[in-house]
Amino acid sequence: MLSDWQAFLQQAGASLTAGQVEHFGAPVAERAAALQGDIVVDLSHFGLLRVEGPDALTFMQGQFTNDVRQVNANHSQLSGHLSPKGRLLNVFRLFQRDGAYYLRMPAVLVQPALERLRKYVLMSKVTLSDAGDSLLRIGVSGPHAYARLVQELDHMPQTADEVAHGKGLTVVRVAGPHPRAEVYGEAASIRALWQNLATVAKPAGASAWALLDIHAGLPNIFPANVEAFVPQMVNLQLVNGVSFRKGCYTGQEVVARMQYLGTLKRRMYLAHTDGETVPAPGTELYCSNSESGQGAGRVVDAQPAPGGGVDLLAVVQISLLNDEVRIGDAAGARITFKSPPYAFPAEAQDTGS
Template identity: 30%
Template sequence: MSLHPPVFPAEPTQFLLTDLSLVRLTGEDRVKYLQGQVTCDVSALTPGQSTLGGHCDAKGKLWGNFRLYCLPECLLLQTKASLLARQLPELKKFAVFAKVDIQQSDWTSLAIAGTGTDAWVAAQLGLGDSGLTPQGMAVRVATDRWLLLCEQDPALTLPKAEQALWWALDIQAGIPHLEAVHQGEYIPQMINLQALGGISFTKGCYMGQETVARAKYRGASNRALFVLAGEATAPVASGDTLELQLGENWRRGGLVLNAWQQNGQVWLTAVLPKDTEADAIYRLKQEEGSRLHLQPLPYSLAE
């Protein structure tokens, strides 16, 4: 069975990203406060800039990963909604000692993707790369792929598609999205944040920093995020177990991070041993007939 990857839209298409939530940080200490909590260099951002990042516990295990947006009057942290029940109280834990207010935001998270999207954004918003917009901010994720934050629904006159396709494109790109089931399981390097610019190794102390630094300088991380694709008919969900084929036997190999299914095929990301062979064969534990193979990552895993 030949693989059929997610079809990139033939024209600029909008996606309402209802699976995401936004956390808004305001107050004069917002940058300093967040700088001491997360893996990315918050102080290096200027309004209109964005970065990926991670929020760890004291042991360096992730409460969640996110995209951070820097706006003139606030910081907006965008993450999967399922994470916030545990992550938001942790983020607020030390806020009483700083001039910062941390609350969920009702801003709208949108995405636009499809052939010609770069030209559409240039014509409509005057941007060739990430920057501020009249209603908020736009971030260029890749060629013809953009994220938009808007204080109000911009009512774009573009065709609409289900957000599942946007997540499928992120899976192909090796971009991770932790869900609640993964909290406390992984250090940032296990979901490739270092390869995606989401970790600063020069910014100084933050929660979990010692573990993250040790993983880099002492090679303490033996797992990484991989993209797999193949056949599967049963529903696949975040946290499902993968098994690795060893001769005629199978053994536990890792957990599904994100998955996209269509017409009996599945594309997914999973955290697996770093030394996994390129020709390794996996299956879903709940579907013994499924077969999954590694796909090339679009970036290097070098630290």
Template identity: 35%
Template sequence: MFTPAVSPTTHLVGLSNQTLLLIRGPDASKFLQGQVTCDIKELSQQVTRLGAQCNPKGRVLLSFRALQMDSETIALRLPANMMSSALNTLGKYIVFSKAKLHDAHNDFVIMGLFGESAHKVAAVFFDQLPAGDDAWITKDGSYLIQLAPDRFECWIPSSELDTFLAAVGPQTQNATINDWQQLDIAAGIAEVYPETFELFTPQELNYQLVNAINFRKGCYTGQEIVARLHYRGKLKRHMYRCEYKAHELPLPGTPVINSSNGHTMGAVVMATTSNEGKIELLASLFDEALDEAQVESATEKLGRLDLPYAIPTADGTLQ
């Protein structure tokens, strides 16, 4: 088979920190629609959606990317260390539905492709590309999801992994999970981990700004609180992308304080080591006194970095 030459700036990373949870059965879509912030009905348009499961107080239990594999199967791609929690929190409600949860960590391998020629490399194996960002295509049980024109998730059946690697491996350079998480942070896309279970509301993670909340879809667990914050409240806390110099990564949930008075003003959502030897992170913070924000135990204040979307603050201005 002829394999087209592509740029070596394309990178491949095995995302062993991610896994798939399948919801299977005739009630799969109906069940999830009543549990999560995104509109599950939109998945039938061959798009994926970011979303969250909340507790009755509107605090996030689980973050995910959802894809409808067929009329009775919806997949949630989520952090691998959240699988046990997901089985528990979703399992409490699914007993009343004609659907079952299936831990698919042995069935699929999650891979990431990124770089200038990522679309060309993806087409080597999948033959075509998704219609746009958040869209997906499938080939022989493998799934290709476009996150950006130069960035893709690949969900590969374990039995097809060798074939996939033989096709795309020679066209790519290896990358790390840290590299991939840098891209998530740059995109302003947050995940919830065991350390931040029930710590944030969806809006405190900017989910309303990345199409992870649908305010018209109807009721779901925690919806009343989430909707009230949207329609009646003035959000005083958002997620910001920042950096600072340090040798040790802060864990998710690490407090962020006001350096001038020591008061807690938020928490770390996720963090990576940047190429410049700094710590780059997403932090959920009160909008006031951002210039004074400092990770607890750090020796310098946080420096603000750009996000690809604007943050509307309580006074109506954009950050």
């Protein structure tokens, strides 16, 4: 199914690299449209992990940072999977469709996630599988595109994390500067929807969608950052990705200790540099005043900014926000930090933004 879908996208002008849509011929204009207008994006660079079986709910409840019991046909959630030391192995969106659970995550992390989770299945009646070929997925952002999407369903999600179904489609509302949704479905339904949306929205590459995640302050974990952060460092609890009341799960003790007893020294911020080189996830930050041997922080994700320079999410030592922090080393581009579009806890707000 994916090969046919990719052929369809190429006929529409898509430039693909390793199965990911890089752009539709105008990457700068596509990123500008993401922040200022309407876009429709192929999301094949995200994979899907399916969890099903009589014990699926109990199994996931013992593994993930969020309260899986809140996920149903009409509600999705962000969540994380941790190492026993409380470090993030993955951040994903969890939703339901046709009685099965789906974890949407960067495609490169699906197989590692399957291998880790299967170690915990034991005698549970749970089936885990790579569902990347079973459903197509596209992203829709912008008021006109979303209004066109509304025509497809009798009821549309109104707030982030809400879900609606109809005409073979599953629509998951996600945070963004404009009305934004992820849409999942069979090939025929998604293809017809794409053709409809493309009359009012600009087809765009994966970079445009990543830019929207950055501006929404939504973290994605890529291989270079696996086990680099505890959830609070990437603000996962501030985007409804952590439950502190659900009970035990792998790594829970570390998360709870940080929440109730610890002092958070590093936090994720929205940032910008005037440099033209886009730092890869995991790139270290430099500051002469950083804690000895620990570095100033690291890049979570970065994309070219439509007006020039680079927009990024970066985890940084909070005490350095008003210092000179640079990408990589002392010669790297200087970073300007600001708060993402959600409130920090009161104790962190006086440390700079």
